[in-house]
Amino acid sequence: MTSSSAAHPGPAAAPGPEAPSPVVRATRNAAVASLLGLIVLGLAWELVLAPTGSGMLALKVLPLTLPLAGLLKHRMYTYRWVSLLVWLYFTEGVVRAVGDRGLSAVLAGVEIALCLVLFAACAAHVRWRLREARARGPALQPHKALAVVRPADTAQVAEVLRLCRRHGASIVPQGGNTGLVGGSTPDDSGTQVVLSLARMNRVRAIDPANLTMTVEAGCVLQAAQEAAQAQGLLLPLSLAAEGSCTVGGNLATNAGGTQVLRYGSARDLCLGLEVVTADGEVWDGLAGLRKDNTGYDLRHLFIGSEGTLGVITAATLKLQPQPAAITTAWAAVPDLDAAVALLQRAQARLGAGLTGFEVMNDASLALVRRHFPALPKPLPPSPWAVLLEQSDTEGESHARTLFEDLLGAALEDGVISDAAVAENLEQSRAMWHLRESIPLAQAEEGPNVKHDISVPVSRIPAFVAATDAALSAAYPGVCLIDFGHLGDGNLHYNVQAPAGADGAAFLREHEKAINRQVYDAVRAHGGSISAEHGIGLLKRDVLPDYKSPVALALMARIKQALDPQGLLNPGRVLR
């Protein structure tokens, strides 16, 4: 076994925050340009063109240099105070334009003009950003914390929770802040304490004979993966945000990813937790036991509760031996029924060796072809494509033989129309890169209505057929980007505005109705409106329409029992 052949080829690195819209870019450019103009003007005026005598007055441009970095980095707060600061310079310009003569008055006029441009750019920028945030839903609205606390250990977390309890301050636990449903950001009241686990990032222990590792909540997932790999072991949780999300957040949200088919979600990898309760008490449940039937399973109650029942401070995770080889294959299928049939064959033939099974419709891959034309394509376009990943304990050639047998038989039986098995790690990576580029290509294409849904695997074809047809009828020309983890019955079922339409306007107008239509179809097919992203703030208000009222009532009772003051991440998951 060589470490290079066992290296996991996917998923690609996390995509950054969504690319700024043209209006946002334009207003930033105008703001930066006018700010630079004011600085140059100030220096030139005082030192060269019409000096007032004291060169010291050139120092008045100093305050203008401070916001430069903030404007470039899209800091909302900077845009806001610049739009106030600018009125000082505007006033100076007006005073001089009225009092001075000649060149000085002309320069004052230029100053006034630049000030007005800067103000307008800042104001428009802020206004547009807020509007976009509202269009995206509550999760991404502006927020303001009372304080951000960064405890260094569990005792400090407990102390913070006791203090907050005494003062009735609510707490928003935060890991890598990569969640997509607004679970880890405070509201805009300025009364919530953000509890960042970022400093609690140690790997406390690795036990190779027990196949476990104990890590603190703030440990970045990739760092945990690398620590396991250094011992020849595999932490089989893998998702696009792994370079910045944290283990605590992964557990609080029960993260999924690309290997759930074989290894399960975050909850399935967790043997024990350390949790600080709403009372500020520490539950040390970090046992690395595979069997423990001594009472209620508190671990699974905290996992996936999105910080509303307690603060996870550390966890003991299951590890696996590193497979000897990981290989991928790409198959073209005529429809989703064939994809499900291929999945069944792959599960029977490869057993637990099958670690990934992703599907993509051609609309998804067409977006990738359009925006990233240079990416190598394993096969010509087909209605649907499947990416299979196999982890093998015997070696690369054994894995490839199994793949070739499986895909050869499927080709012969007409289940697939074409297939390619990766010849080497580079080809494997290229296949994964194609799959992982779909969300990036979507971002390039413009805003879209995103869904993270699951239905039983057997009902995926019927769900997609019915929902695609209904949406195409309701919104002619709409582009349906269907891709995801078929092995888990989990699709990222995204709806993009018709070609040529204004994406943002389409979202503003139709997002709610589209959500409703998709979620109703999910319910009709016995599915879930949040497969792996959670509820947070974003889906909280639609949850009661799609979840059993008995379950919601039980959840409310549990919340009341464990957090009677309602201080832990209030308003998330439950109203």
Add this chain to the structure above:
Amino acid sequence: MTSSSAAHPGPAAAPGPEAPSPVVRATRNAAVASLLGLIVLGLAWELVLAPTGSGMLALKVLPLTLPLAGLLKHRMYTYRWVSLLVWLYFTEGVVRAVGDRGLSAVLAGVEIALCLVLFAACAAHVRWRLREARARGPALQPHKALAVVRPADTAQVAEVLRLCRRHGASIVPQGGNTGLVGGSTPDDSGTQVVLSLARMNRVRAIDPANLTMTVEAGCVLQAAQEAAQAQGLLLPLSLAAEGSCTVGGNLATNAGGTQVLRYGSARDLCLGLEVVTADGEVWDGLAGLRKDNTGYDLRHLFIGSEGTLGVITAATLKLQPQPAAITTAWAAVPDLDAAVALLQRAQARLGAGLTGFEVMNDASLALVRRHFPALPKPLPPSPWAVLLEQSDTEGESHARTLFEDLLGAALEDGVISDAAVAENLEQSRAMWHLRESIPLAQAEEGPNVKHDISVPVSRIPAFVAATDAALSAAYPGVCLIDFGHLGDGNLHYNVQAPAGADGAAFLREHEKAINRQVYDAVRAHGGSISAEHGIGLLKRDVLPDYKSPVALALMARIKQALDPQGLLNPGRVLR
């Protein structure tokens, strides 16, 4: 793939209830004999030897025939009322012995003697049984129900719970009643309603493309396994009681078994539940979804709660494709360190193909050799033996080759001292039979102190070394029967009285102290005092000594929130 090669070779059928002790057998025989004597005497006297004139008086023996079946079946209640009834016949005998003459007076003397024997036998029987029950702990003490209800569907279960709630009657849910900790039997107050799920035993659906099945709680595990197998699928939950335990009970207690290493405990196989709450409301959470992040995981809260939070009425379970072949191997190892080393090698080499890894010390196998000398032995005795099971998707010869490679290398490196790979299904079965005969051989040997404990796999050798040494020092000559699921860190660590000692007396005198010593060692090694059997009544009172008080307080709050009247299986798990 042939169905015969894929048939799972183990575990053996469930052992029956513990065999009655010699005293119990002797008192029963005396009671039955004297009762029969009274009947024969009565008939002979009235009809032949010294008839009083009216043959009708022979009918007086009629009441004596009624208890015969109950005495033979060890019914405690029968023994109790017979010991009262007998005084009527005693009185008759005394009256006749005083008033009559000749043969009649002699027969009256015989009647008096038989009555006294019968009374003594019944009284001794009851007294001894109660004493044995007390020695075995609270779980097995006599119990008495207010009523046994046997609902046919979920709506009837809900109706029962609403009725009980209205009348403040507490409920003991019962499946196959095979639990070992007294979780499914009522107390002796006569106020508890036993809610038997036995009639709810349907397989509601099997979805091969989704790899799931939905079964009712009262479905016997083996029936569920067979229903899956009929579709070419595997329900990978396997334990000794599978012929009589039910799926609902398996989930309520989070049952383990022999394949946890690969497939997990009962909770890991469950995707969804249908539960009736304490209020008599039905939560339909039967979705067959592999990913669902819409709120708290109620499923895992009910699983393992032993009927104290709600009544499980149905479940959706994960299935697997049937493996193409299941093979077993037997290895001799010098010590437990070597067994752990072999486990690590097997996990790396076979990956998920390794579905079982059982260890047994030679004392366990010596008991089997003594009581079942005819069973074939794969290898000569060694300090420890390991049984490995492999499930292969490719076929028998592939599996055997993998085993031979693994064991050959281990032999070469001195990890094992000898090994045998089963050549066929019969040899596989024989290996499993040997392993499963240990509890039966123990029952033959006499009463023993049983433990079902887990520690991290890496700490098993240190735990066993320390605890074996401490117990041998405290109880010279004691016999330590150590065997179990090493892959899960789960041992059945049983303590048998020294050879020649009175087992029952040893238990009465030392059981509590031995429990304490073993559980203290478990705690010192970071383990659990109940790995797979649960808490029930039997371990409820020791639990607070070994479980985090924070966890116990959280459990109590949850119990209060979901069952505020305390009607669901009261006194189990929590006080």
